[in-house]
Amino acid sequence: MxxxxxxxxxxxxxxxxxxxxxxxxxxxxxxxxxxxxxxxxxxxxxxxxxxxxxxxxxxxxxxxxxxxxxxxxxxxxxxxxxxxxxxxxxxxxxxxxxxxxxxxxxxxxxxxxxxxxRPAKRVDPIRVDGLEIDPIHRRVLCQGHRLDLTRTEFDLLLAFVERRGEVLNRALLLELVWGYRFDPGTNVVDVHVNRLRRKLEPLDPIRTVRGVGYAFD
Amino acid sequence: MRSIDRSKRIARRVDVRVGANLAVLFAPLVGVVLFGLHLFSANELLELTMGELDERLDQMASAWKEVDAERRETMWSVLTEQLARDGGGFSVRDQAGDVLVAGGSRSDAAATSQGWRWLQPVGIGAGEDLIASRRLAPGRTATIWISSDRFVQERDELLFGFWLSLAIGVGLVTIVALPATRRALAPLREATRVAESIEPARLGARLATRGTRDDVDRHALAVNQLLDQIESGLARITSFSHEVAHELRTPVHRIASATELWLLEHPEEDPSTATIEEIHRTAEQIARLVEGLLLLARGEGDQLGPRMQEIDASELCETLREIYGPACEEAGIRFEVECRVGRVRADVALMLRALGNLLDNARRHVPAGGFIRLRATTDAVEPDFVAFEVEDSGAGIPIAEWTRVFDRFARTDDSDRSGLGLGLPISRAILRAHGGDVELREGSCPEAGARFVARWPRGAS
The missing domain is CATH 3.40.50.2300 (Response regulator)
Incomplete structure (x- = not known):
């Protein structure tokens, strides 16, 4: 390209x-x-x-x-x-x-x-590595179990999944989740990512790219 | 307390002081004049009284000369009666001092003699006698006396009148002097008001000059010149720091891009990873600082240009709760949100940043087990304003630091280096761009520490 x-x-x-x-x-x-x-x-x-x-x-x-x-x-x-x-x-x-x-x-x-x-709005459930994400009903199945995610955590996961393999930095994640471009100060995004990670256990699809951000593999 | 403060404040006012000084200068002057007048009138009064005694002596003389014994007796008794009313009496003595005729209240021996002295009319007290004597014939001396009571009473009434007029006079002068001085000092008060409204971010105000070239006018001109110089000097410094930040951006960006790229290209842990990561983190920190400084510079130049949109205050609160709630939870801090306003106008991204800074600041100062309270209400003083309060249970900020916390890089606690030191100034710049401000207020309850209030007009445009 x-x-x-x-x-x-x-x-x-x-x-x-x-x-x-x-x-x-x-x-x-x-x-x-x-x-x-x-x-x-x-x-x-x-x-x-x-x-x-x-x-x-x-x-x-x-x-x-x-x-x-x-x-x-x-x-x-x-x-x-x-x-x-x-x-x-x-x-x-x-x-x-x-x-x-x-x-x-x-x-x-x-x-x-x-x-x-320019992805079209996803309507079909997305299946990756033991995860099934339903964007319409905002439901997540992890190895067949329903996950209890907050709105923020769901949007965060969706942002990761739609950009599989890409490294996402904190500012971009914030915008993808809340739609605003702003600097929230310190470690706010990390806290959200860490909570999402804990809920996804035993899966560990979110990788930390040191100094840059996170990537979903 | 308040009334004492108030009276102290009044006593410090220049017009009151001038009035008081005038009164103090004026009082002795009027006092001396009035005292002279008083002395003069008391003398007149005494002379009048002594003239009365003289008339009585005339009566005595004619009684003494009266040949008809019966008429003479009548005359003596009339005289006795008249004198008795004034508590006085009379006597006629021969050369040896033996009493030939006498009448009235007391014996003449009891009457005290009054010599003529300069201050005599003032010095005479009640219960004394006023005495007059005349030689009626060779070896025959007539003496007449009356009690000083009536004279003293009349004299003291006069005296009281004088002092009263002194008091009224001084009062009048003060009353006339006060508004006059106040009028004369009006430009000075106006100058004080203007000077109080001036702060580094708002140096535009100038004192009014009337072109009269008097003392006050020249003072105003000099102050205005001084302000001009400060303003242009400050503008130079501001634009310099703006340029510095601007120039720093590209090189810092280069470092950050290069290190970021290296980190992306070396996903595997490498002996250099930690070093490069540290360089990258630092470059990003400088970039954030530079960006913050530029934002502040734009705020000072009224160029923040917020893009207003209408939004539910509850949506702002919810977003903030979603963003900051989990971080507080992780830190063991209770995060309470209360929203009691409806729709507001704001640049959402900027406002989230302004309020986020306040929350982030609170989060860094509240120990585990504490709380942070975000409360959106209608402003208590101005109903057209919304007020977003961020209150925490931290140690609070000493009142002496209240204005300083909004300065760049101000830290109340030197050991606290977790923030960039630009959060609060940026919040304030954003709120001011919305026509509002951020203020620090006293905690609403005893366990509260700092309480920041961000307020702006509900319909900000």
């Missing part, structure tokens, strides 16, 4: 590029608007990650160009925190999601995958 990646800070770009390539993406990096447009001309892309503040214009210019050429590819905008209006403006202009800088790579990856996958 070819990803257009517009980011002017070369060293940050290098790191993220390496990460994305490590995940099997082909990265078309551009450091300014002109380079990004040139990359668009070079070949089809499957998704775009655009920094808003770049030399020679703004990420929105590239976004507009993508939409003008009727490319139905998902676009993830990278906005600066102090450009509050950016996040609204970005979505208004047809971006599919936004990420506030600085962000965790795992979060970028998870959002990018979510955009590429």
């Amino acid at each position: 070819r990803i257009l990646f517009l980011e002017d800070d070369v060293r940050t770009a290098q790191t993220l590029r390496r990460g994305l390539e490590g995940q099997g993406f082909e990265v078309a990096h551009a450091a300014d608007v002109a380079a990004a447009i040139a990359q668009l001309a070079e070949g089809p892309i499957d998704a775009a990650i655009l920094d808003v503040m770049v030399p020679g214009g703004s990420g929105y210019d590239v976004l507009e160009r993508i939409r003008e050429s009727r490319l139905h590819v998902p676009v993830l905008m990278l906005t600066a925190l102090d450009g509050i209006s950016d996040r609204v403006e970005g979505l208004d202009r047809g971006a599919d999601d936004y990420l506030v800088k600085p962000f965790a790579f795992a979060e970028l990856l998870a959002r990018l995958r979510a955009l590429l996958r």
Whole structure:
């Protein structure tokens, strides 16, 4: 998959590029608007990650160009925190999601995958490794036994299961469960994950990725 | 207590002081003038009384000269009667001092003699006698006396009148002086009010100047200049720290990205894992600090731009309970939630963060077995405001620290390094962006420690 990646800070770009390539993406990096447009001309892309503040214009210019050429590819905008209006403006202009800088790579990856996958709302029960999760009736069977999960724990488990194998960081988990992007302070997410783990015993599907977050294997 | 405080406060007011000083200066001056007047009138009164005695002496003289014995006797008795009314009497003596004729209350021997002195009219007391003598014929001396009682009474009435007018005069001066001084000091009071409203985050207020170039006006100008300088200096510092935070973001992001990537690429435990993880954790912590500082900088510049939406307060409470409840439970803390308001307007993500900071702060200060209470109510003072209270059973915060806890990196306890030190200032910035504020109040019950109240207008826009 070819990803257009517009980011002017070369060293940050290098790191993220390496990460994305490590995940099997082909990265078309551009450091300014002109380079990004040139990359668009070079070949089809499957998704775009655009920094808003770049030399020679703004990420929105590239976004507009993508939409003008009727490319139905998902676009993830990278906005600066102090450009509050950016996040609204970005979505208004047809971006599919936004990420506030600085962000965790795992979060970028998870959002990018979510955009590429665009999963339909799950209605069928999901079966994984001894777990059966029914999203409609919000029921979980663990090795045939009904689990008593709180609303939060159920949403957390669903978030993990729908993104099997992906590393989810704490901020993303919070947003997936409560729908809000905010920093709750200290170890709140860990407490929730630990409680969920205890209820899933003897299964232990949630893996801690040290320093990054959690993954459901 | 309150009335004592109040009277102390009044006594400290400049206009009251000026009035009192005027009264103190004015009183002796008026006193001296009134005393002189009093002396003068007492003299007049004495002279009048002595004039009466003189008339009686005339009567005596004519009685003495009367040839008709019967008429003479009548005259003596009339005189006796008249003098008796004033508690006085008369006598006529020869050269040897023998009494020839006498009448009235007492013998003249009992009458005390009064010499003329400057302060005599003031010095005369009750029960003394006023005496006058005249030579009727060679070797014949007439003496007449009356009790000083009537004179003393009249004199003291006069005296009382004078002192009364002194008191009224001083009172009048004070009453006239008070409003006049108060008017003159009005700009100073206004300046005090403005100065009290100024705080580092709100330096915009200025004193009113009237262009009169008088003392008060020049003072106001000087204070305004001082405020201008402070404001621009502070703005420079603020924008500098804003820029520092801004510039730090990219390099910190680089570190965090690199370490995160390394951790993702090396899922197996490795001798370097702990080190890289520590670097990553620290970089994330710096990133959070920088992000917090930028948020505060935006708050100061009124650029937080909350995106308001209407939401049930109970939904906010429930979300907070879901997020923080389990963490409290793990720590052995009872987490109570009570919601008694309906719909409110707020930027939900920002408000969750503001209230979350308060809860997180409480969680870090409550020992196991304690409680945290989240209570949403209508504000007791302003019914248009909702108040979210976060009360805990921690040790509380000494009153001396109450304003300082909202400063960046303020820690009441130096050993507490668990927070970033930006939580409370961020909560306050968010509430202020909602047109409200976060305040620290006294606990509602004896076992309560700190009680933070986040309040904002229900229909905030």
